[in-house]
Amino acid sequence: xxxxxxxxxxxxxxxxxxxxxxxxxxxxxxxxxxxxxxxxxxxxxxxxxxxxxxxxxxxxxxxxxxxxxxxxxxxxxxxxxxxxxxxxxxxxxxxxxxxxxxxxxxxxxxxxxxxxxxxxxxxxxxxxxxxxxxxxxxxxxxxxxxxxxxxxxxxxxxxxxxxxxxxxxxxxxxxxxxxxxxxxxxxxxxxxxxxxxxxxxxxxxxxxxxxxxxxxxxxxxxxxxxxxxxxxxxxxxxxxxxxxxxxxxxxxxxxxxxxxxxxxxxxxxxxxxxxxxxxxxxxxxxxxxxxxxxxxxxxxxxxxxxxxxxxxxxxxxxxxxxxxxxxxxxxxxxxxxxxxxxxxxxxxxxxxxxxxxxxxxxxxxxxxxxxxxxxxxxxxxxxxxxxxxxxxxxxxxxxxxxxxxxxxxxxxxxxxxxxxxxxxxxxxxxxxxxxxxxxxx
Numbered sequence: 001x002x003x004x005x006x007x008x009x010x011x012x013x014x015x016x017x018x019x020x021x022x023x024x025x026x027x028x029x030x031x032x033x034x035x036x037x038x039x040x041x042x043x044x045x046x047x048x049x050x051x052x053x054x055x056x057x058x059x060x061x062x063x064x065x066x067x068x069x070x071x072x073x074x075x076x077x078x079x080x081x082x083x084x085x086x087x088x089x090x091x092x093x094x095x096x097x098x099x100x101x102x103x104x105x106x107x108x109x110x111x112x113x114x115x116x117x118x119x120x121x122x123x124x125x126x127x128x129x130x131x132x133x134x135x136x137x138x139x140x141x142x143x144x145x146x147x148x149x150x151x152x153x154x155x156x157x158x159x160x161x162x163x164x165x166x167x168x169x170x171x172x173x174x175x176x177x178x179x180x181x182x183x184x185x186x187x188x189x190x191x192x193x194x195x196x197x198x199x200x201x202x203x204x205x206x207x208x209x210x211x212x213x214x215x216x217x218x219x220x221x222x223x224x225x226x227x228x229x230x231x232x233x234x235x236x237x238x239x240x241x242x243x244x245x246x247x248x249x250x251x252x253x254x255x256x257x258x259x260x261x262x263x264x265x266x267x268x269x270x271x272x273x274x275x276x277x278x279x280x281x282x283x284x285x286x287x288x289x290x291x292x293x294x295x296x297x298x299x300x301x302x303x304x305x306x307x308x309x310x311x312x313x314x315x316x317x318x319x320x321x322x323x324x325x326x327x328x329x330x331x332x333x334x335x336x337x338x339x340x341x342x343x344x345x346x347x348x349x350x351x352x353x354x355x356x357x358x359x360x361x362x363x364x365x366x367x368x369x370x371x372x373x374x375x376x377x378x379x380x381x382x383x384x385x386x387x388x389x390x391x392x393x394x395x396x397x398x399x400x401x402x403x404x405x406x407x408x409x410x411x412x413x414x415x416x417x418x419x420x421x422x423x424x425x426x427x428x429x430x431x432x433x434x435x436x437x438x439x440x441x
Contacts, residue, residue: 001031001035001105002109002110003091004040004088004091005031005091005092005093006041006083006084006091006092006093006094007039007040007041007042007095008093008096009024009041009043009049009097010043010044010045011045013096013097014096014097014198015052016198016204018099018198018199018204018207019212019235019236019239019292020241020292023096023097023099024049024052024097025060026293027096027098028053028060028065029057029060029293029294030102030105031060032062033293033295034102034105034106034109036063037064038063038064038065038085039066040066040068040083040085041067041096042075042079043068043069043070044073046067046068046069053065059293068083074158075158075160076158076159077152077155077157079159081152084149084152089148089150090114090147090148092108092109092146093146094143095144097143097197098142098143098195098198099194099198099207099211100142100194101195101214103182103193104117104193104195107175108144108145109146111175114146114148114172115146115172115174116142116144116145116163116167116174116175117141117143117144117175117177117195118139118140118174118176118177119139119140119142119177119178119195120176120177120179122139122140125206126196129196129203129206129207130195130196130197132197136167138174138176139176139178141160143195144195145163151172177195185352187217187218188217188358190218191214191218194210194211194214208236212291215286215287216228219358219367221373221375221378222372222378223279223377223378224283224377231283231287234284235284235288235291238284239291239292245285245289248281248285248288249302252281252282252285255274255277256312257312258274259272259274259275259278260313261316263313264320265320266320266324268387269387271316272384272387273384275313275380275384276380276381278380279376279377286302306376310376311338314334314337315334317330317396318330318333326392326393327393327396330396333396333397333400336400336404340374340406341403343407344374344403344406344407344410347407347411347414347415348410348414350418351414351417351418355418359410359413359417369406369410373402373406373409373410374399374405374407379403382395382398382399382402383396383399
């Protein structure tokens with residue numbers, strides 16, 4: 001982040017807990033992820049703030065905290081000016097009793113002039129949460145603004161009232177959440193950023209559902225759609241515990257390699273059960289990390305670990321079917337499977353690298369391919385059904401052919417997406433489009 005920030009941190013709102021962490025803790029973790037190195041906490045109860053933040057957390061440890069006291073009563077513009085860092089012309093002013101999507105804070109930090117975040121068209125599912133926020137003629141004031149020191153010196157009175165009045169009369173610019181699209185490539189979906197004041201106890205479940213939904217990836221395959229509500233149920237419980245996402249990743253890998261052992265030794269039913277369990281467990285660590293803002297560099301290794309144990313399953317099954325004579329050419333099937341997976345991965349990577357979005361997000365047909373196309377979850381469901389009906393060898397062959405069919409479909413879809421991108425943007429043009437047009441239209 002380019003700017004320092006002042007956080008208005010007062011009890012009790014700043015310490016309302018959602019999904020295992022307080023609103024203030026969540027804000028500090030979000031700011032660390034955005035690259036902030038220093039934050040000033042302005043509070044009427046500085047001792048309480050210091051006490052609540054005394055436990056070290058690696059997820060906000062890089063943010064140096066300076067706690068400033070102020071008088072009792074509402075925050076005034078003079079209070080904000082007293083806490084202002086001397087060497088900063090602009091700062092971010094954030095309410096510590098608000099929950100923000102990180103994209104909103106990044107948008108505000110990158111803005112070039114004084115501005116406040118507003119929401120002129122809050123969706124119905126957020127309305128119960130945002131209704132307590134201050135309203136202006138431009139929409140709800142979200143509780144975050146980029147202000148200049150000159151602005152703070154020229155205003156007096158209760159801070160929120162003064163700022164909202166200035167927003168209403170047009171003397172403070174606005175960044176309206178509702179006025180733009182919000183594609184989110186990392187989750188393969190378009191996702192409107194969330195924000196809301198720390199909720200009252202009777203509305204905490206609504207707030208937690210918003211956070212869980214915001215951690216859900218889009219363009220799911222069929223098994224993942226079955227897993228999603230189960231994952232949400234488990235994550236809502238796990239986030240109250242001390243378990244970490246990296247510990248969940250370790251547990252998942254132990255179970256996964258157990259499946260490899262059972263596949264290689266011919267205990268196919270046990271292997272299939274463990275592999276099905278991995279399909280569910282594998283989504284928990286990432287979702288927990290996103291909900292509690294505990295993503296880490298170690299977590300990025302998960303995709304490589306997934307690739308290792310996934311390929312170990314196919315190798316173990318090929319070994320078993322070759323050794324038992326059930327499929328004399330089992331290794332030829334294995335090479336077809338791995339080769340098709342590699343080609344499909346290369347085509348999807350090309351779309352991400354060049355278009356900036358995943359193939360699954362583009363058009364109306366690609367999500368359908370994602371829904372039923374060959375992937376680890378689909379393969380394991382096919383194989384588990386084969387074990388159940390006593391035809392595991394035929395199920396293995398079907399997995400391979402389904403992978404070949406899916407790859408044959410994905411290659412021209414990727415080529416079409418790249419062709420559309422090249423038609424719209426080429427080196428030398430002024431701007432890269434946000435999204436590739438729908439190739440199905």
